[in-house]
Amino acid sequence: MNPVAPHSSADPDETTTTTRRRSRQGRPGLTLVAVCFGLFMVGLDSTVVHIANPAIQADLGATFGQLQWIINSYLLALAVFLIPCGKLGDRFGRKRMYVTGVLLFGIASVAIGLSGSVEGVLVFRALQGLSAAMLMPQTIALLRATFPREQFGMAVGIWGGVSSVAIAGGPLVSGILVEQLGWEWVFHINAPIALIGIVFAGVFIRETATEKSGRLDYPGIVLLALALFGIVFAVVQAQAWGWGSATTLGVLVASVVLLALFVIVESRVAEPLLPLDLFRSSGVSVGGLVFVANFFAILGVTFLITLFLMNSLGNSTTKAGLMMLPMSAFSIPAAPLGAVLTSRIGPRRVAALGLALMAVGLAALTLVDLDSSYLLMALPFVVIAFGSGFAIPSGADLIVGGAPVHLAGVASGFQTTCIQIGGAIGTAVLSAIVAGQVAPAVGAARLPDEAAEAGAAGVLFEGVPSINGAFVGGMHLGLWVAAAFCAVIAALVVVAVREPRHHTVEEILVETAETGAGHP
Incomplete structure (x- = not known):
């Protein structure tokens, strides 16, 4: 039996204030659940495509350049539209923008699997990127508008955990789906996630106040x-x-x-769109380069390593996903640890340390060849994961901490743009290095031009070991380039940046989350 509530003697004004506060905040816990559906889709799709690429190549006859664009069309669309979409959310409603982004992401995902052509995949991957740009800035903005200040740090922690799990699980999920159902299901799996996310958002998220002033x-x-x-x-x-x-x-x-x-x-x-006053502090500019170098290496190397694991070594998609797991899984504890270190010894030292660790891990990967033990690959993966995990929160603190207060939101969008551009350029440059090494070997073997595409993707050629040797050599050269880039930016951080004011761990985690969302 439900007890009868006693008569309240609270001050009517106080009761009204409490009611208004609750109305403004909505339902924090359920709002967090609702935005995590969109967040999970975006995190998952940031890593599933690398494992699916060889299957897409085999099924649709994609060229080596087209494989790169399957990744880069998404990254570029996300990079270009992230800041504008954040501002559109402020103008037209963050809930409306979030739901539209989730809906378009689900539609684009289904369309990729049904397209039946490389050109269709590229077009709808770009639409996925635009959709991600629409929904990501709204996730943090909705949480900030819904949660009380004292609970916002906890919400951000859960937000970051969901994103990390999605990113870490992407290679394994992709491997299983490709092997059991086909590469199309790497994208089709987003449809039910999007549908549930839209229902949750429609029921539990309350629209935020909109801003009518200002121009795009x-x-x-x-x-x-x-x-x-x-x-x-x-x-x-x-x-x-x-x-x-x-x-x-x-x-x-x-x-x-x-x-x-x-x-x-x-x-x-x-x-x-990007105020130039933002770059008066060296921390902002160099912090941006920290993100560019980090994701230049991470996404560029991941593109090559997955081709090596599947096409050169002949591993199944599931096994390749498991073999890649150390790089993504160890990033989950690495980022919070990096935030703790940043709060204690400062972002300048931690950013330099993180990039130096990445350089060491990348250099160690050059010892890997067709006959190497997996341990020679797994250990560098762990070192790279911790290096990246240290660089991300410290880089976020360099940028947001160095930006003028009134431009802190724009700084967050700038960071995320650097992430996408670094990944796109890294994939393109490292792939170009491999292709440049393979082409002469194909010519010397007097094979048709089509063989250069396959050789650059790591496909084994029976009786022509020189082509496979050229791919491995090109991969090693690309690894050295990525390692050198990380080392140079690490040195630049030490030389060019003055140690900014230290922030608390919670502040750094919030900055890092806003970096991921690009919230303006």
Whole structure:
């Protein structure tokens, strides 16, 4: 039997205030559950594609360059539209923007599996990236609007945990789905997640207040999108065009000109997409390079290593996913540990340490060849995971801590843009290095041009070990390039950055979460 509630003697004004506060906050716990569905999809799709790529190549006949674009079309769309979509959420409603993003992500995921062509996969991967840009900034914004200040740090911790589990589990989930059901189900699995997420969001998330003032910097958005696309497109296509060709150089020069125009526009518009005042602190600029170097290495190397594991070593997708697990799984404890270290000894030292660890791990991977023990691969994976886990929270603290207070939100979006651009450039550059090593070996063996595509993807050639040796050699060279890049940025952090004010662990975790969401 339910007891009858006693008569309340509370002050009516106090009761009204409490009611209003609850109305404004909505249902924090259920709101957190609702946004985690979209967050989980985006985290999962950041790592599942690498394992699925060889199956997509075999089924649809994708070229080596197209395999790169399956990854880069997503990264570029996410990078370009992240900050604008965050501002659109502020303008038109964060719940509305979040639900629309989840819906489009689910539709795009199903469309990828049904497309039946490489071109269709590329188009809908770009739509996935746009959808991720629509929903990600809203996740943190909705939590901030819903949770009381004293509980927000806890909510962010759960937010980060869900994202980490999704990213870590991606390779294994992808391996099992590809092996048991086909590569299409790597994307189809998002449909039920999106559907449940939309239902939860519709029922439990309350719309936040909208901002009617301000204008979107449309010229800035267009110029930045064209410039970033041009740079990545030129690097990817340089394998076919030639690095010294007029076409490659022309696209690169045009992209640099567009970047210069972007800077001019940002210096003159009233409400720029990326205010130039943000870069007055060296911590912001160098912190951005920390993220670029980190994800240049992580995503570029992951692209090559998965091809090596599956095409060169002949592992199943499930086994390849298990073999990749140390790199993603150890990042789960590494990031909170990096946040603790950052709060105690400062982001400058931790960022340099993290990138140095990554350089060591990448260099150690150059010992791996076709006959190596898996231990030679697993141990460097763990070192790289801890290096990346240290670099992310410390890099976030360098940027947000170094940014002017009124630009802290824009700084978060800048960080996430650096993540996507670093990953796209890393995938393109390291792949170009491998392709450049394989092409002469294919020519010397007098094989058709199509063999260069397969050789660059790590496919074994019976009786022609020189091609496989060229792939492994190119992979090693790419690893050395990534290691050198991480080492150079680590040195730059030490030399160019003054130690900013130390923040608490909770503040650093919030900064890191906002980095992942790109919340403006």
